[in-house]
Amino acid sequence: MKDKMKAVICTKFGPPKVLKLVEIEKPVCNNDEVLIRNYGTSVNTVDTLHRGGKAPKVAFFGVKRVVGFFLRLSFGGLRKPKQKIVGGGFCGKIVAVGKDVTDWNIGDHVYGYSENGGASAEYMAIPAEFLAKKPENLTFTEAAAVPGGSTPALRALKDLVTPKKGDKVLIIGASGGIGTFAVQMAKNVYEAEVTGVCGPSNVDLVRSIGADFVIDYTKEDYTKGDTKYDIILDIVSAQTLSKCKNILTPDGLFFANNPISSPRSIYHVITKNKRFRIGTADESAASMNLICEWIEAGKVKPVIDTVYPLSKAVEAHEHYESGRSKGRVVISIEE
Numbered sequence: 001m002k003d004k005m006k007a008v009i010c011t012k013f014g015p016p017k018v019l020k021l022v023e024i025e026k027p028v029c030n031n032d033e034v035l036i037r038n039y040g041t042s043v044n045t046v047d048t049l050h051r052g053g054k055a056p057k058v059a060f061f062g063v064k065r066v067v068g069f070f071l072r073l074s075f076g077g078l079r080k081p082k083q084k085i086v087g088g089g090f091c092g093k094i095v096a097v098g099k100d101v102t103d104w105n106i107g108d109h110v111y112g113y114s115e116n117g118g119a120s121a122e123y124m125a126i127p128a129e130f131l132a133k134k135p136e137n138l139t140f141t142e143a144a145a146v147p148g149g150s151t152p153a154l155r156a157l158k159d160l161v162t163p164k165k166g167d168k169v170l171i172i173g174a175s176g177g178i179g180t181f182a183v184q185m186a187k188n189v190y191e192a193e194v195t196g197v198c199g200p201s202n203v204d205l206v207r208s209i210g211a212d213f214v215i216d217y218t219k220e221d222y223t224k225g226d227t228k229y230d231i232i233l234d235i236v237s238a239q240t241l242s243k244c245k246n247i248l249t250p251d252g253l254f255f256a257n258n259p260i261s262s263p264r265s266i267y268h269v270i271t272k273n274k275r276f277r278i279g280t281a282d283e284s285a286a287s288m289n290l291i292c293e294w295i296e297a298g299k300v301k302p303v304i305d306t307v308y309p310l311s312k313a314v315e316a317h318e319h320y321e322s323g324r325s326k327g328r329v330v331i332s333i334e335e
């Protein structure tokens with residue numbers, strides 16, 4: 001095995017162009033870690049925050065500076081990122097196992113999410129606790145599209161607003177990286193009646209992944225419609241509870257996805273009488289294993305917009321930051 005590897009790094013905070021493809025030393029794994037040959041990653045908000053070192057546009061209560069400060073701290077450096085290799089989601093094959101690791105073997109196919117970045121590289125040393133089994137019915141590149149986008153959808157639907165069979169669920173931002181997972185989970189796992197909201201070029205896509213009804217937000221103001229929803233998932237922060245009050249049932253839940261603070265999102269669920277539930281993302285191995293089960297059962301599959309090679313990581317970040325993705329933006333690191 002060679003000692004060097006290709007990796008995309010950022011040595012300073014800034015726009016996508018700060019990302020550079022370099023050859024660096026391959027990591028070695030500690031006793032509680034495995035070394036994986038990583039075949040792919042995807043671009044997620046956390047990766048762009050890691051690289052940019054700035055709070056996202058939708059900052060809670062407008063406290064962008066404070067958020068930016070804590071964001072930089074969370075990546076270990078105020079002036080430049082301590083973890084230079086961006087990328088949370090990974091997918092690959094184990095090539096070495098630390099001596100304290102008992103559950104995994106060389107050759108196992110794994111995927112998951114590293115809270116410490118490091119995934120835009122050919123090799124990653126990663127604590128065994130972050131590993132989940134890769135879905136067998138997906139290629140490595142397809143499986144790389146799952147960590148990141150799927151977990152906010154899982155967190156919302158499994159823990160925060162769990163639909164009952166037949167509940168009417170409105171998903172705003174149904175065509176994006178999170179929304180395409182949310183539509184399939186709500187429809188195929190929770191058996192809800194799903195209405196997806198998206199732009200005109202994504203209507204067919206959202207229908208094709210199982211939405212019962214699709215609303216083009218350029219043609220229809222759904223906040224003024226007659227249909228009442230049990231659950232509204234506002235994945236792209238396009239609405240507010242007050243604007244959606246008239247289309248919620250009396251006990252309806254409004255889920256707001258606020259990409260703020262730490263590098264982790266804080267999700268709010270608000271009822272009409274202003275009761276709050278708050279949760280954060282959960283990219284644990286348990287979550288990734290559950291999603292693997294749903295994928296292998298044919299209930300969920302990743303929708304991929306574009307696959308970029310590692311050498312085009314700048315373009316991949318620019319694409320994701322456009323906010324116009326149709327499903328997931330993936331970076332392939334296959335041989």
Ligand SMILES: NC(=O)c1ccc[n+]([C@@H]2O[C@H](COP(=O)([O-])OP(=O)(O)OC[C@H]3O[C@@H](n4cnc5c(N)ncnc54)[C@H](OP(=O)(O)O)[C@@H]3O)[C@@H](O)[C@H]2O)c1
Binds near residue numbers: 046056152179257328
């Ligand atoms: N990916 C993650 O891991 C992650 C984690 C936490 C939080 N977040 C945050 O969650 C939000 C969504 O993330 P994402 O990864 O799903 O984004 P994305 O992949 O960029 O998707 C955005 C999608 O929303 C659609 N859209 C834009 N404006 C809309 C509107 N007003 N109404 C309905 N649909 C609209 C876009 O389609 P059109 O082009 O047709 O408008 C696009 O398909 C972002 O704010 C992100 O920062 C993401």
